[in-house]
Amino acid sequence: FYYFNHHDVKSKYSTNGAGAWEGTSGKFLRSDYSIEYQKANGTWVEFLPWTILILMVFVFGFPLLIIAILLKNRHHLHSPHNRRRLGFIYKPFVRGAEFWELHEVFRKMMLMSIIIFVPDKTRTPVAILICVLAIASLNYTRPHKNSIVFWVAETSFILTAFKYLACIFIVAQEDMKTYDTSKESLGWVLITLDVCMMLVSLVAFVVFAVLLKKSKKMMNE
Numbered sequence: 001f002y003y004f005n006h007h008d009v010k011s012k013y014s015t016n017g018a019g020a021w022e023g024t025s026g027k028f029l030r031s032d033y034s035i036e037y038q039k040a041n042g043t044w045v046e047f048l049p050w051t052i053l054i055l056m057v058f059v060f061g062f063p064l065l066i067i068a069i070l071l072k073n074r075h076h077l078h079s080p081h082n083r084r085r086l087g088f089i090y091k092p093f094v095r096g097a098e099f100w101e102l103h104e105v106f107r108k109m110m111l112m113s114i115i116i117f118v119p120d121k122t123r124t125p126v127a128i129l130i131c132v133l134a135i136a137s138l139n140y141t142r143p144h145k146n147s148i149v150f151w152v153a154e155t156s157f158i159l160t161a162f163k164y165l166a167c168i169f170i171v172a173q174e175d176m177k178t179y180d181t182s183k184e185s186l187g188w189v190l191i192t193l194d195v196c197m198m199l200v201s202l203v204a205f206v207v208f209a210v211l212l213k214k215s216k217k218m219m220n221e
């Protein structure tokens with residue numbers, strides 16, 4: 001997706017009386033300004049077929065194939081034959097939420113990739129909308145069989161939404177010319193959100209280890 005995310009660079013007009021344009025102008029990739037976007041016989045055009053191939057086969061083709069397989073077998077997903085063949089896709093989820101893994105694939109795709117095509121001023125609100133819809137669908141579906149996994153996912157979704165809300169705060173502070181005085185405290189807030197997510201994951205890991213130990217002991221008894 002970033003292969004199509006470009007920046008329109010304008011030449012700087014000279015103010016030294018010469019009345020000439022200085023510097024390089026054109027469209028360049030934001031991820032690599034040495035590559036000019038859509039330049040005839042350039043690097044971007046030469047590598048474009050490979051990018052399209054990856055998009056069609058891996059990014060879109062593979063998830064769509066999984067969707068087609070699940071839809072085809074939707075009435076018999078929990079038969080012994082299909083659970084042995086396809087169970088790795090939906091075993092961790094409750095009945096009725098077999099498509100949750102694909103929900104996660106498309107959620108991450110929208111937040112990390114597709115959103116770059118949204119205009120800059122509306123990018124953060126769109127990301128917040130995606131996060132809110134994801135939180136709503138998570139709580140409505142409650143797809144995870146294990147409640148600990150559910151709460152880790154819930155924490156992750158909420159903290160992701162908080163991070164995008166912080167972007168709104170940054171823009172507002174910059175408009176009010178007060179960002180320089182508050183950026184350090186805002187930085188600590190963002191670091192705290194990451195630390196909270198790490199702590200929740202660590203606690204979940206410890207709880208799982210304890211439960212596995214108890215389960216093994218009960219099996220042995």
